[in-house]
Amino acid sequence: MSAGARQGPPKKLPTRGAYVLCLYVAGETSRSITALANLKKICKEHLPAGYRIKVIDLLKNPRLARDHQILALPTLVRQLPYPIHKIIGDLSNTERVLVGLDIKPVK
Amino acid sequence: MEKTSSKPVRVARKRSATRLATIPSPATKPARKATKLSPEAEETLNAIRAGQVDALVIRRDKTDQLYALRSFVEIERTQEKLKTVGAARRRSQAQLKALAEERERLMQDMHDGCIQSIYGARLHLEACMRLMETDPKKASIMVAEATVALNLVIQEMRSFINGHTLAVPTGDDLRLQVTRAADAAAHHGLSFSIEIAPEATRQLSSEQSYQMLQITREAISNAVRHANARSGIVSLRKLRGGVQLEVRDDGSGFIAGGANKLGLGLRHIAARARKLGGVAKITSAPNRGTRIVVTVGKA
Numbered sequence: 082m083s084a085g086a087r088q089g090p091p092k093k094l095p096t097r098g099a100y101v102l103c104l105y106v107a108g109e110t111s112r113s114i115t116a117l118a119n120l121k122k123i124c125k126e127h128l129p130a131g132y133r134i135k136v137i138d139l140l141k142n143p144r145l146a147r148d149h150q151i152l153a154l155p156t157l158v159r160q161l162p163y164p165i166h167k168i169i170g171d172l173s174n175t176e177r178v179l180v181g182l183d184i185k186p187v188k
Numbered sequence: 189m190e191k192t193s194s195k196p197v198r199v200a201r202k203r204s205a206t207r208l209a210t211i212p213s214p215a216t217k218p219a220r221k222a223t224k225l226s227p228e229a230e231e232t233l234n235a236i237r238a239g240q241v242d243a244l245v246i247r248r249d250k251t252d253q254l255y256a257l258r259s260f261v262e263i264e265r266t267q268e269k270l271k272t273v274g275a276a277r278r279r280s281q282a283q284l285k286a287l288a289e290e291r292e293r294l295m296q297d298m299h300d301g302c303i304q305s306i307y308g309a310r311l312h313l314e315a316c317m318r319l320m321e322t323d324p325k326k327a328s329i330m331v332a333e334a335t336v337a338l339n340l341v342i343q344e345m346r347s348f349i350n351g352h353t354l355a356v357p358t359g360d361d362l363r364l365q366v367t368r369a370a371d372a373a374a375h376h377g378l379s380f381s382i383e384i385a386p387e388a389t390r391q392l393s394s395e396q397s398y399q400m401l402q403i404t405r406e407a408i409s410n411a412v413r414h415a416n417a418r419s420g421i422v423s424l425r426k427l428r429g430g431v432q433l434e435v436r437d438d439g440s441g442f443i444a445g446g447a448n449k450l451g452l453g454l455r456h457i458a459a460r461a462r463k464l465g466g467v468a469k470i471t472s473a474p475n476r477g478t479r480i481v482v483t484v485g486k487a
Contacts, residue, residue: 107243139245146245153232153241169231170240 099131100124100182101161107154108140112171116155119172127184135160159183294348296456300402301344304409308372309337311412315375330375337372362389362397366422369405373412373420378437380408383423388431396484399460400424400433403468406453407435407480415439415478430466430485441472457482 104120106113117136124132139146139154149158149165159166159182168181179185225233235241312334319327363384370380392400404422411417417439424433454470457480461468466484 110242112240112242139243143245146247151245152228153235154243154245155241167228167231169228170235170238173240 099133100128100159101133103135103137103149103158103160105137105139105151105154105156105158108138113155115171115173120157123175123178127179296459297348299452300406300456302341304405305337305341305344307409308369309334311372311375312337362401365401366404369408370422373408376412378412378417378420380420380422385425388424388426391426391431396464399464403433403457403460403482404435406457410453411437411439415441417477430483433482436477436479438477441474441476441478443474
């Protein structure tokens with residue numbers, strides 16, 4: 082899991098309406114691996130318009146936490162589309178992730 | 189002029205009235221509100237509670253330049269360490285307290301026990317020196333008494349070394365020990381009358397007897413050394429719910445100015461009384477003698 086690893090279809094800039102997601106982790110822990118697996122699964126199923134996942138390992142550079150004011154790890158940040166959203170945890174609750182990413186409206 | 193000066197007064201009154209009206213009474217004071225967390229902090233806490241968090245990001249300074257991660261395992265280990273350190277600190281504090289108490293006890297026992305016994309022996313020897321030429325027979329008796337007093341010191345020192353106080357049996361033995369202390373004072377021209385009620389000595393435990401004896405010895409010693417007294421009374425009587433010891437002398441007295449101005453010996457008397465769950469009352473005035481009354485409950 083390297084910082085800035087690209088996942089998903091496009092290698093070019095994200096298209097209009099595509100999601101840019103940053104997953105902040107602390108090394109290759111079971112929670113961070115679970116979080117990435119859950120995220121990939123959710124994106125594949127619910128984001129047909131395209132997405133880009135950036136994995137940022139704060140163990141290598143903790144200062145990167147400043148960019149999105151990260152408090153706990155793992156944290157998923159929806160960087161695009163605006164506004165920014167954050168979801169903390171291993172993303173095992175799909176409903177919560179979909180609501181958090183604004184893919185699904187709040188009930 | 190009057191108009192301009194009256195205005196501020198009216199305003200001030202109005203303000204003070206408002207202030208008075210808004211000060212809540214203690215009974216109606218609202219309870220302090222719980223701190224409301226931001227949604228992100230709330231979510232972080234929920235994730236921590238659900239066991240989904242690996243690490244926390246710690247911002248080390250205000251310039252946003254230094255960040256560090258603290259894994260939860262590390263945080264838990266630190267908490268455990270802190271707990272261990274706290275427990276060790278509490279243990280060492282308790283040990284220090286016990287040591288301080290032991291030191292205090294030793295100081296009291298040395299001051300009121302050994303030193304008084306040595307002082308008693310010294311009194312005997314001083315009297316002996318005076319009598320050596322005029323009454324050698326009596327002088328030899330005094331030497332024998334000094335030897336007894338020094339034997340008592342040796343016995344007491346052995347007790348301290350072994351870590352326990354000298355047991356003083358109740359009853360006639362207490363009377364005997366008090367009489368011995370008064371006899372030593374008699375060689376310096378201070379005559380003590382002793383009134384010890386047998387029913388009072390029966391009320392005292394061994395520990396109480398020991399403490400009462402040390403208080404008496406200290407009081408008699410003070411009367412000889414500092415008060416220049418001629419006569420005194422030692423009385424031990426039974427009360428309805430306990431026992432009262434009184435040591436009184438007709439010496440020079442002193443200005444009683446509170447516990448912090450008392451000498452070491454008088455402080456020890458007060459401390460011994462407290463140790464017995466009792467109270468010591470020390471009254472004195474210049475040229476009016478000194479009266480020490482120690483009252484303790486039933487053993």
